[in-house]
Amino acid sequence: MDQYNLNTREGRWKHFGSVDPIKGNKPTEKEKMTDLQSSKKDFLFEIDHVGIKNLTYPVRLDSYQTAGTFSLSTHLAKDEKGINMSRILESVEAHYDNGLSLDFDTLKTVLITLQTVMHQKDATVDVDAKWFFDRFSPVTNLRAIGHADTRFSMTVEGDTTINKSLTLTAMVTTLCPCSKEISEYSAHNQRGIVTVKADFAPEGELPANFKERILEAMEVNASSMLYPILKRTDEKSVTERAYENPRFVEDLLRLIAADLVELDFITGFTIECRNEESIHQHDAFARLTYNK
Numbered sequence: 001m002d003q004y005n006l007n008t009r010e011g012r013w014k015h016f017g018s019v020d021p022i023k024g025n026k027p028t029e030k031e032k033m034t035d036l037q038s039s040k041k042d043f044l045f046e047i048d049h050v051g052i053k054n055l056t057y058p059v060r061l062d063s064y065q066t067a068g069t070f071s072l073s074t075h076l077a078k079d080e081k082g083i084n085m086s087r088i089l090e091s092v093e094a095h096y097d098n099g100l101s102l103d104f105d106t107l108k109t110v111l112i113t114l115q116t117v118m119h120q121k122d123a124t125v126d127v128d129a130k131w132f133f134d135r136f137s138p139v140t141n142l143r144a145i146g147h148a149d150t151r152f153s154m155t156v157e158g159d160t161t162i163n164k165s166l167t168l169t170a171m172v173t174t175l176c177p178c179s180k181e182i183s184e185y186s187a188h189n190q191r192g193i194v195t196v197k198a199d200f201a202p203e204g205e206l207p208a209n210f211k212e213r214i215l216e217a218m219e220v221n222a223s224s225m226l227y228p229i230l231k232r233t234d235e236k237s238v239t240e241r242a243y244e245n246p247r248f249v250e251d252l253l254r255l256i257a258a259d260l261v262e263l264d265f266i267t268g269f270t271i272e273c274r275n276e277e278s279i280h281q282h283d284a285f286a287r288l289t290y291n292k
């Protein structure tokens, strides 16, 4: 039986197996520690992206505080062993303002800070975050909170943005035209998942409502939109709207593409529509990439 005082935390820790630290020969002051990552010689390859992924950090998107999942990286020259990773978090923290404002102007300032403190030629960020917005039921006009998924992506080189894109993912209803055509009554319908990656002119201005305009193209072309609150009058309306607007996954994809072509602040896009089929165990999907 050991003799540790179980009435103290230290005694309990030792009782459970903790040991005293060894004396050790390595320096404990930062100035005397080897800075391995900063060592220079021929390390064979330059690296396109090195950094951190899966960083969870508070963001403000429109009027909502939400959580962002960040990937942040820089280039690394061939003669440098590693980046100073702690500086990535320092670059984000430098722009903290009750969370990080999730907009391209703020992301650009973070990237310029990152690139500068890393002494690298470029920096890249991807941020995934839930976007919450007001959604009104179609007949009763009751407000509730809807949501879509966003990914803000950006790369800067020096002071110049070299790419900038927004990926939105939203859910819709699709009603099968074939099923409607061949059946005496009813038609199977399902929840469709639409993803649009919209590319923007890197240094171009965006309209204030750019997210809303892309989301509208994704939702209004479906058989029906989704709503958080539906009373009976609303339910009748969305059911009939879906029947009046049947869509194959291909139809939805092409109709969204036609709307996106008309949005002049988008330079190119990739759309994927995926239907979680209600008459199969598998999903149906279609994808299209278009550059203007």
Ligand SMILES: Nc1nc2c(ncn2[C@@H]2O[C@H](COP(=O)(O)OP(=O)(O)OP(=O)(O)O)[C@@H](O)[C@H]2O)c(=O)[nH]1
Residues within 6 Å of the ligand: 035, 037, 082, 083, 084, 085, 086, 087
């Ligand atoms: N480069 C590199 N760093 C890593 C890796 N894995 C962990 N680290 C990080 O290395 C960090 C040390 O960060 P640095 O920024 O190099 O620390 P530092 O040199 O004291 O910081 P500065 O004073 O800014 O130069 C630790 O916090 C670890 O998170 C890796 O695979 N590569």
